[in-house]
Amino acid sequence: MPADPSQFDAIILGAGGAGLMCASVAGQRGRRVLVIDHADAAGKKILISGGGRCNFTNIDVAPDRYLSANPHFAKSALSRYRAQDFIDLVDRHGIAWHEKTLGQLFCDGSARQIVAMLLDECDAGGVRLALGSPIRDVAHADGGFRVMHGDRVSTAPALVIATGGPSIPKLGATGFAYDLARRFGLKVVEPRPALVPLTLPDSEALFRSLSGVSAPVIARCGKASFAEAALFTHRGLSGPAILQVSSYWRHGQPISIDFAPGAEADWLIQAKRQRPRTTLRTALGATLPDRLATALADRLPAGELGAQSDTALKQAERLIADWRFMPNGSEGFAKAEVTVGGIATDGLSSQTMEARKVPGLYAIGEAVDVTGWLGGYNFQWAWASGWAAGQAI
Ligand code: FDA
Numbered sequence: 001m002p003a004d005p006s007q008f009d010a011i012i013l014g015a016g017g018a019g020l021m022c023a024s025v026a027g028q029r030g031r032r033v034l035v036i037d038h039a040d041a042a043g044k045k046i047l048i049s050g051g052g053r054c055n056f057t058n059i060d061v062a063p064d065r066y067l068s069a070n071p072h073f074a075k076s077a078l079s080r081y082r083a084q085d086f087i088d089l090v091d092r093h094g095i096a097w098h099e100k101t102l103g104q105l106f107c108d109g110s111a112r113q114i115v116a117m118l119l120d121e122c123d124a125g126g127v128r129l130a131l132g133s134p135i136r137d138v139a140h141a142d143g144g145f146r147v148m149h150g151d152r153v154s155t156a157p158a159l160v161i162a163t164g165g166p167s168i169p170k171l172g173a174t175g176f177a178y179d180l181a182r183r184f185g186l187k188v189v190e191p192r193p194a195l196v197p198l199t200l201p202d203s204e205a206l207f208r209s210l211s212g213v214s215a216p217v218i219a220r221c222g223k224a225s226f227a228e229a230a231l232f233t234h235r236g237l238s239g240p241a242i243l244q245v246s247s248y249w250r251h252g253q254p255i256s257i258d259f260a261p262g263a264e265a266d267w268l269i270q271a272k273r274q275r276p277r278t279t280l281r282t283a284l285g286a287t288l289p290d291r292l293a294t295a296l297a298d299r300l301p302a303g304e305l306g307a308q309s310d311t312a313l314k315q316a317e318r319l320i321a322d323w324r325f326m327p328n329g330s331e332g333f334a335k336a337e338v339t340v341g342g343i344a345t346d347g348l349s350s351q352t353m354e355a356r357k358v359p360g361l362y363a364i365g366e367a368v369d370v371t372g373w374l375g376g377y378n379f380q381w382a383w384a385s386g387w388a389a390g391q392a393i
Contacts, residue, residue, distance in 0.1 A: 008034045008128075010158040010393040011147050013135060013180075015042035017382035018365025019162030020118040025390025027125020033393075034156070035122070036149045039172040040132040043115035045164070048171070049379070054111035056090065057083040057383070058376035060103035066381065067247055067371045069189050073345035074370045074381060077353070081387035083380055093117040102228075104375045130154075138180060145360065158393040160353075160362040162386070165191060165339030167366075173333075177343060177367035184358045187344035189369040193336030194247035197238035198255070198327040206295055207232055207325065213291050214239060218258040221245040227261055236327065243374050246330055247340050258321045259288060259296060268305065268313040276306025280316065296320060338378050342369040352392035353385055362389045 010026055012019045015037035027033045035042075046054055058065075061083045063075045087105070090097060095117060096108035107113050122129070133150035138159070140146075145159035163177045178188045200207050210232035217230045219241035231239030237255075245255060264270070271283045281297035283305060288296070300316045301308055308316075330336070343363045347355055353368070355361040364385040372378040 006152065006154050008032045008154060008156040010034075010160060011036065011145060011154055011156040012160040012162050013037075013138075013147070013176075014162035014164060014365070014367075015039070015129060015131065016162060016164050016365060017043065017046055017118070017379055018164075018367075018386040019160065020115075020122055021383050021386030022160055022162060022362075022364055022390040022393070023127045024118060024121035024125050025387050026393050027122060027127040029125075029391070031125075031393060033122075033125065033127045034130060034154055035127060036130045036133050036135060036147060036154070037172075038132070038134040042119060042129065042131060044171050045168070045173075046115050046118075046379075047111050049111055050106050050376075052111055053106040053109075054114045055100070055104045055106050055376040055379070056097070056114055057086045057105050057380045058103045059083055059099070059105065061377060061380050065373045065377050067194075067340055068345060068369050070345045070369075073348075073350050074384075076350040077384040077388040078380070081384040083376075085387075086380065086383050089121075090114075090117065093120065102375055135176070138183075140184070140358070140361075143360065158360045158362065160364060160389055160393065161343070161367050162364050164366040165342055166333050167193065167336040167339050169333060177363065181343045181363060181367075184355060184361055186347040186355060186358075186363070189341040189344050191339045191341040192250075193330050193333045194340040194371055195243045195337035195374050196246045196330040196332070196335055197233060197236060198242055198246055198249065199236040199329045199331060200325065201328045204236075204325050206299060206323075207237060208234075209295055210291055213289050215259065215289050215292055216261060217241050218261045219245045220256040220258070221248045221253060224248040230257065235331070240374055243337070247338075247371060247373070249327065249330075251329070252326075254324045254326050257323045257325075259292065259323060260317075260320050263287070263317075263321070266314070266317070268317050269310050272305035272308065272310075272313060277304050279304055280308075284320075296323075337374070338366060338371055340369075340371045342367050342371075345369050351388065353389040354392060362393060364389045 009031040136148040211234040226244040228240035284293035
């Protein structure tokens with residue numbers, strides 16, 4: 001008797017990086033897998049990632065580069081499916097890549113190659129895709145799941161939630177994963193936009209005057225600190241250093257910027273001894289972009305360094321190294337690369353991603369309360385968590 005075409009071993013909701021990885025692994029283990037997505041194409045976030053070149057992993061992946069209410073949760077999956085495993089896959093598909101900065105790996109060509117690779121891998125596992133197929137309902141009875149999608153009904157004993165987080169709704173992102181998880185009794189850690197530009201009130205005149213300027217800084221928020229570039233925008237601050245600290249930032253918390261990263265102690269006092277006739281503006285201009293040097297100097301003691309006391313120069317150094325400001329918000333989910341928070345990990349097995357209290361239900365990828373730093377860490381979590389569930393379903 002032919003197999004019932006509506007019955008599968010596993011149904012995966014979401015054809016993003018995590019869902020496709022999970023599907024290909026399970027399919028190649030002989031499972032009959034269906035992937036359902038309301039979008040008309042798979043892997044839309046992959047296509048736009050890394051400026052179209054997909055920063056697909058990072059060679060420095062480590063659990064402490066992920067945010068989660070349980071910092072230990074990601075360890076198991078990340079250690080069983082490593083950056084090198086994904087690099088090996090990319091190499092097997094003949095995709096050329098290069099390392100940019102800070103261990104970030106990008107395709108030489110296009111992010112399309114990563115989507116094509118994942119779809120080839122799904123194909124090799126006989127995975128069925130139902131794209132452009134809105135999910136109308138999910139029911140759970142008799143140890144199985146029944147998904148009403150488009151004009152079809154499909155069933156399976158295993159259901160994987162891989163519909164990501166709500167970042168960038170115009171790409172089809174939704175909070176569907178959270179609604180579904182709650183229906184099954186799983187908790188959700190409050191989702192917040194992360195890796196997102198921060199906005200500033202009008203009172204932050206220094207920053208407002210610098211729109212378009214970029215500078216290497218150390219940005220700090222609480223205990224988190226990142227030495228990368230900051231970019232001043234007409235609404236606030238962006239650039240990698242700011243995106244990184246944004247994941248740690250909460251309303252009402254100050255951010256601190258060191259505009260002279262790597263400067264020696266007493267550098268202004270030394271400059272005064274060596275070149276007493278020079279001004280603070282000129283001293284700052286030696287290392288900072290012109291407009292930034294002018295804007296900072298305008299807010300510090302004027303005149304020649306030789307005319308300033310060591311105490312005043314020391315205080316100026318401290319201000320430059322710890323310039324504090326209070327963002328009034330972020331650019332929100334519309335501009336956030338990822339979401340911090342999500343399906344609480346305490347309800348999931350870190351080995352398999354299966355819900356502890358709902359056998360057969362799994363959650364992977366960005367839908368889960370695990371969020372990586374900027375730089376390929378989020379895709380590595382998508383691959384690793386997808387792989388872990390793909391081994392289990
Ligand atoms: P993802 O969001 O990719 O996939 C979820 C899928 O579920 C989508 O296909 C969506 O259509 C579908 N879906 C959602 N709701 C649904 C519903 N109600 N019904 C049916 N289907 C539904 N990371 C990184 O490591 N390196 C990088 O270079 C970048 N660059 C980057 C750029 C930009 C602009 C963004 C927005 C994000 C990044 N990221 C990144 C983050 C990375 O894209 C993200 O972490 C992963 O795509 C998450 O993969 P998932 O498969 O979990 O979700």
